[in-house]
Amino acid sequence: MNAHRPVSISQPNRPMTTPPWRRHLLLGLVALGAVGLASRAAWLQLVHNEFLQKEGDARHVRPEILQAHRGVISDRNGDPVAISTPVDTIGAEPAKLLAMEPGRFAQLADMIDMDENSLRAYLTRHSERKFLYLRRHMPPQDADRILASGFPGVSREREYRRYYPTGEVSAHLVGLTDIEDRGQEGLERAYDEWLQGSAGKKLMIKDLLGRAVRDVKLVSEASPGQDLRLSIDREVQYLAYRELKAAVIEHRVKGGSVVVMDAASGEVLALVNQPSYNPNDRGELRPELLRNAALLDTFEPGSTIKPFTVLAGLRSGEFSPQTRINTSPGLFRVGGHTISDVHNYGEIDISTVIQKSSNVGVAKIALQLGAEQVSDVLVSAGFGENTGTGFPNESAGSMRPFNDWVRLDVATIAFGYGLTVTPLQLARAYSILANRGVRTQVSLLKVEGDAQGIRVFDPVRTQQVVDMMERVTLPGGTAPQAHIDHYRVAGKTGTAKKSVSGGYADDRYVAVFAGFTPIEGRSLVGVVVIDEPRGDQYYGGQVAAPVFAKVMGGALRLLNIQPDGEPLRHAQGKSPAGRLTEPPA
Numbered sequence: 001m002n003a004h005r006p007v008s009i010s011q012p013n014r015p016m017t018t019p020p021w022r023r024h025l026l027l028g029l030v031a032l033g034a035v036g037l038a039s040r041a042a043w044l045q046l047v048h049n050e051f052l053q054k055e056g057d058a059r060h061v062r063p064e065i066l067q068a069h070r071g072v073i074s075d076r077n078g079d080p081v082a083i084s085t086p087v088d089t090i091g092a093e094p095a096k097l098l099a100m101e102p103g104r105f106a107q108l109a110d111m112i113d114m115d116e117n118s119l120r121a122y123l124t125r126h127s128e129r130k131f132l133y134l135r136r137h138m139p140p141q142d143a144d145r146i147l148a149s150g151f152p153g154v155s156r157e158r159e160y161r162r163y164y165p166t167g168e169v170s171a172h173l174v175g176l177t178d179i180e181d182r183g184q185e186g187l188e189r190a191y192d193e194w195l196q197g198s199a200g201k202k203l204m205i206k207d208l209l210g211r212a213v214r215d216v217k218l219v220s221e222a223s224p225g226q227d228l229r230l231s232i233d234r235e236v237q238y239l240a241y242r243e244l245k246a247a248v249i250e251h252r253v254k255g256g257s258v259v260v261m262d263a264a265s266g267e268v269l270a271l272v273n274q275p276s277y278n279p280n281d282r283g284e285l286r287p288e289l290l291r292n293a294a295l296l297d298t299f300e301p302g303s304t305i306k307p308f309t310v311l312a313g314l315r316s317g318e319f320s321p322q323t324r325i326n327t328s329p330g331l332f333r334v335g336g337h338t339i340s341d342v343h344n345y346g347e348i349d350i351s352t353v354i355q356k357s358s359n360v361g362v363a364k365i366a367l368q369l370g371a372e373q374v375s376d377v378l379v380s381a382g383f384g385e386n387t388g389t390g391f392p393n394e395s396a397g398s399m400r401p402f403n404d405w406v407r408l409d410v411a412t413i414a415f416g417y418g419l420t421v422t423p424l425q426l427a428r429a430y431s432i433l434a435n436r437g438v439r440t441q442v443s444l445l446k447v448e449g450d451a452q453g454i455r456v457f458d459p460v461r462t463q464q465v466v467d468m469m470e471r472v473t474l475p476g477g478t479a480p481q482a483h484i485d486h487y488r489v490a491g492k493t494g495t496a497k498k499s500v501s502g503g504y505a506d507d508r509y510v511a512v513f514a515g516f517t518p519i520e521g522r523s524l525v526g527v528v529v530i531d532e533p534r535g536d537q538y539y540g541g542q543v544a545a546p547v548f549a550k551v552m553g554g555a556l557r558l559l560n561i562q563p564d565g566e567p568l569r570h571a572q573g574k575s576p577a578g579r580l581t582e583p584p585a
Contacts, residue, residue, distance in 0.1 A: 068197025069160040070181060071225035073174055073188070075234040076267070076446045081170050082188065084160040084181070088143035090134045094123040096153030104151065111146050136179055137161045162188075166234060168276040169241045172292040173232065173444070176279040185290055187228070187444065189392050197225040229446045231267035236260055239554045240270040247530060247547045248274045254532040257294040258547065259427040260555055263434035263516060263523040265451040266442045268389075269555065271295075271424070295387075295394045298420035299529065302496030302540070303357045304514045305378070305416035307433065307465050310350055312377040313365045314461040321351050321464050327360040335408035339363050339415075354468040357478045357493060359415045366414030367407065374410060375402035380439075380456040381429040383421055387442040397421040416494060426514050427527040433469070433490070434516040434523040437462040466490045466519060473515070473545075482513055482545035484553045486563035491515020491548070493540035498532070508532050513544035517552055518564035526552045 069084035090112060097108065098120070109116040112135040119134075126132050136159070143156045162177045164170070175186020183192035240258040248256055253274075260270040277289040291297065313319035330344035341358050353361035366374050378384070384399035399419040400409075412418045421429075424442065432439045437457030469490035473482045478493045494512035497504040511530040516523045528544040528551070537543055556563075 068199050068224050070162065070177070070197060071195040071227040073195070073228045073230065075230055075232050075237070076269075077233065078229070079234045081166050081174050081230065081232075081234065082162060082164050085163050086140065087137040087159055087161045088140050089136045089157045089159050090138060090143055090146055091131050091155055091157065092134055092151065093130055093153035094127045094132050097151065098123050098127060100152065107149065108146070108151050108154075111142075111149070162279075164279045166237070167280060168278045169272065170232065170234075170237055171276050171279045172273045172290075172294070173230070173271050174279070185392075186292065187230070187391070190390050191228055195225040195228060198223040231262075231269065231443050231446050232271065233269050233555075233558070235558050236270045236555045237272065239558070240551045241272040241276075243547050243550045243554075244272055244274050244528075247543065251530065251533040251535060251537065251543050253530050253534065253543075255293060256531055257297075257423040257527075257529045258551060259294055259423045259525075259527045260551065261427045261431055261442070261525040263431040263525050264440070265447045266428075266431065266440035266453075267447050267451075268424070268427075268442065268444050269524070269559075270551075271444075292391070294423040294529075295389070295391050296422070298395055298397050298422055299510045299512075299531075300417050300419065300496045300499065301421050301426055301514075302416035302494030302510070302512060303359075304426060304492045304494035304512050304540075305414070305419075306354060306357065306362045307469055307492055308377050308381055308429070309362045309366050309374060309414040310354060310468065311457060311461060311465050312369055312374050313350065314464055315377065315458065316369055316373055318368065319350055319365060321468065322349050324349050325353055325358075325361045325364055327353075327358050327364075330360065332360045332363055332411075334363065334367070334411045335406065337408055339411060351468045351471060354465075354492070355471040355477045357472075362414045363411040366410050371402040371405040371410045374414060375399075375405070377457075378413075378419070381432055382425060382439065383419060383429065386422075387424050387428050389424075389442055389444045391444065394424075395422050397425055416496060423527050423529050426512075427525050430491075430514050430516055430527065431523075431525045432456060433462060433466055434519075434525055436466070469515070470519060478539075479513060479515075479541040479545040481541060482515060482548050484517055484549050484556070486565055487517045487553075487556060488519040488565040489515055489517040489549075489552075490519050491545075493545060495539045495541075509538045511538055511540040511542070511544045513540050513548045515548060515552075517556065518561065520564040522561055524552060524555055524559075524561065526555075 072080050073082035074080050097105070100108075105120070106116050109119045112119070123132065134154070146154065147156060160181055162181065164174060164176070173186055175188035176184055177188050178184050183189035183195065188195065240260060244256050244258045247253070255274050257273045258270065259268065261268055271294050273293045275289055277285055314321075324347050326347045327341060327345045328347065330341040332339040339359050341360050345352065345356050345358055345361075348356065348358065348361065350361070350365070378399060384397060386394040386396040397420045405413070409418050428442050435453065436459040437455055438453040439456045440451045440453035469492055470488060471477050472479050472491055472493065473489040474480060479491060482489055482491050492514055494514070496510045496512070497506070498508040498510060500508070509532065511533050512528065514527045516525045526548050528547045530543045530547070533543045
């Protein structure tokens with residue numbers, strides 16, 4: 001008997017039906033979400049868009065500082081001696097650069113001229129910072145190549161770098177700026193606020209690589225600094241520098257200074273020192289080279305002070321140019337010390353005291369006058385106070401009050417020992433003689449209009465001293481090498497032993513010549529200081545006077561100043577102006 005097996009009957013597939021309410025609910029939720037999103041978007045973008053604007057700006061809009069360049073410094077004729085040139089500075093976010101692949105990192109290091117390991121260590125030390133300088137003051141074309149390479153997070157800033165067309169020729173006077181373009185030395189420092197500009201600001205859209213896409217808004221414009229016009233003449237400055245450097249090399253000296261002034265206006269036409277430095281090459285800067293010796297360093301002026309001692313004598317009424325002084329035997333004891341002359345000049349008049357530069361003669365004049373009268377003339381000539389140019393840290397030199405002088409001080413100060421001066425102070429004092437007793441303000445800036453001065457010495461007495469000083473540069477004087485053909489020259493030599501511990505050195509000197517030319521008309525004052533000349537020639541008339549003649553002769557031609565004399569007649573007894581002179585010593 002067969003068992004009954006149930007048979008499976010397949011049912012046809014019937015579609016499942018979704019209740020209508022469920023479909024309507026879903027569509028409603030979708031529509032409601034869309035309306036909510038649209039409403040939110042409209043609210044944020046049209047009504048309350050500050051948040052989105054802020055977030056978007058934070059990611060794409062960047063502020064950029066618009067650097068302002070410093071004002072131009074030029075000479076009296078408008079020729080530039082300091083200008084600002086555009087340069088680019090490259091910076092970046094350290095974290096983004098550290099994440100680059102090694103090959104790209106090495107490429108960047110090479111482009112900024114930096115060792116790869118040093119760059120990585122530098123970035124690692126400052127990895128938390130959002131911006132870090134990679135290279136300052138690059139040429140714009142080099143910065144363009146770096147940006148075109150697309151390094152992540154790298155950007156650039158436009159800056160300005162100071163350039164000095166005259167280089168070391170005017171370095172001590174003009175000075176220099178630091179990498180932030182702030183004045184550090186010289187007139188760059190003295191007039192820093194005047195020369196500095198005001199930076200501006202703008203907003204820019206930049207891409208993720210830091211490249212500018214477009215400007216958004218100018219917030220404020222950059223304002224350049226104001227220009228500065230100096231008193232110096234660039235050609236006279238070059239001339240003075242060339243002749244001083246040649247003398248330094250010839251006499252193997254430690255250093256030196258030359259100052260050229262316009263006596264009437266008080267303007268400094270040239271001011272140079274040796275050794276100097278090139279402000280365009282910061283890698284070679286050394287602190288000892290930065291000092292402007294003509295305004296900061298002092299020295300005992302030696303016999304260049306003698307005209308003022310004689311002027312004190314003439315002003316007192318006790319002496320005249322014809323007064324005779326007994327200098328025999330060329331030695332004079334004062335306070336246990338011996339004052340001596342190079343030769344025994346015997347009994348000579350005061351004019352010859354200046355011509356021959358007699359220490360004994362001026363010491364006897366000063367001792368007869370007393371400390372107060374000698375001091376009064378020196379103070380009136382500006383010794384013991386700086387020249388008021390505004391140059392940073394300008395020295396005032398030193399001169400003790402006359403009531404502190406002992407008898408020996410009176411005698412030695414009369415011929416330039418016991419006080420110190422700067423080359424510029426000495427030039428100012430000689431400008432008073434050139435102006436026949438009128439003292440003007442020294443200026444390192446161009447003077448517009450007529451300079452104002454005050455009378456400090458009687459013109460007749462001053463003229464008498466000038467006549468004596470002219471004989472110094474003629475045959476028989478101590479500085480015939482200071483003579484300039486067709487021009488009359490009045491001046492005075494100085495050869496001072498340098499002060500050392502315990503007294504004065506026997507083999508270290510400062511050689512000086514100070515004078516002015518022409519004597520009539522517009523006068524130029526020149527001071528030449530040679531520090532520690534080596535060799536057999538070390539007197540002011542031997543090493544400083546020839547530099548004076550070359551510098552001043554060239555300056556007279558460059559400035560087209562009319563002659564007031566004749567070519568030197570070497571026949572005994574005749575001067576360029578036809579005046580009688582003493583025969584050669």
